[in-house]
Amino acid sequence: MAEQYRNLPLNPLRAFAIAAQYNTFTAAANHMGISQVAISRQISILENYLGVKLFERRARSVKLTDVGRSFSREIVGLFHDLELATQRVLHNESETIVHMRIYPTLVHYWLLPRLKGFYDSYPGYSVRLDTSVQPLDFRGTHLDLAFQLGQGTWSETRCRKLFDETIDVVCSPEYAERFDGFRKPSDLSRAMLLHAKYRRREWDLWADAAGVSVPDSAGMSFESSLLAYGAARDGLGLAIGQIDILQDELASGRLVRPFMRPVQTGSSFYLVWPTLKSVSIPTRRFIDWLLTLSGEPNEFMKRKGG
Known part of the structure; x- marks a missing residue:
């Protein structure tokens, strides 16, 4: 076995993995800090070693062959795992951590009130949360998992839907009473509307x-839904709420739905994880735990009695 490892062309394999991700030799060369000619030479060495063509060379571009595309799915994931293993040693970490990207509002109103249940079930594991709202791309990150809103169309990922996005008007019970309960939607004209900066279309x-029609008055604008929901709870006005995220606030009576007119947005909340890397045991446990919370079948482990 040691002899087999010794003969593996590791540098050409790494060059191929990077070129396959960028789908261009120029970008791969910039990433590795070498020339485009050197990248091309490394990939030619690998092609000769394997006896197959991995890229189609064109005048000004390259394209993965079918064999190259299939091979890249395995190789890219292996190098990603190798990088993570190296980082764990460098930072003295064991494989007990799950790195997840999730929206701040979703963390505050939905995940944190439930997260203790995961730690009670798996006390040796830890979840680290990344609340960036940048477009999702697992490449070049330590992310194992993401909790995202969309259509389930992220490339090179596996997605599991947790629940559809349903919106409705929410406010504090005191604010609703002040306006005699907001009996009909046209009563919006009497209220202060609370807007989240990046979700303004939801009122429309x-x-x-x-x-x-949405009243012409500007209302109040907030940087995030997290702040808009907090303002609604504090009695400042009406907000458009994501009902499944706010279920605890609604069940407790801290927020109410004065009109009870739910609307489906056409988007859903998904668990998303990359297919170009292996899924760690802690990540598998966390995914299944989140699916269980939403009443969905497990992805990795069969449930007892199931």
Whole structure:
């Protein structure tokens, strides 16, 4: 076995893995800090070693062959795992940590109230949360998993839907009483509307479904839904709430739905993880735990009695 490892062309394999991710020799060369000619030479060495063509060379571009595309799915994941293993040694970490990207609002209102249940079940594991709202791309990150809103179309990933996005108007019970309960959607004109900066279309979506217009008054604008929901709970006005995320606030009575007119946005919340790397045991446990919370079948482990 040691002899087999000794003969593996590791540098050409690494060059291929990087070129396959970028799908261009120029970008791969910049990434590795070498010339484009050197990248091409390394990949030619690998092709000769394997006896197959991995890239189609064109005048100004390259394209993975079918064999190259299939091979890249395995090789890219292996190098990603190798990098993570190296980083764990460098930072003295064992494989007990799950790195997940998740929206701040989802963390605050949905995950944190439930997370103790995961730690009670798996006391040796740890979850580290990345609350960036940048477009999801697992390449070049330590992310194992993401909890995202969308259509389930992220490339090179496996997705499991947890729940659809349903929106409705929410406010504090005191604010609703102040306006005699907001009996009909046209009562919006009497209220202060609370807007989240990046989710302004949701007021229009809800109003269109209710057959009314959003008042021209500016209302109040917040940087995030997290702040808008907090303002609604504190009695500042009406916000458009994501009902599944706010289920604890609604069940406790801290927020109410004065109109009870739920609207489906067409998007859903998904668990998303990359297919170009192996899924660690802690990540598998966490995925299955989250699926169980949403009443969905496990992905990795069969449930007892199932």
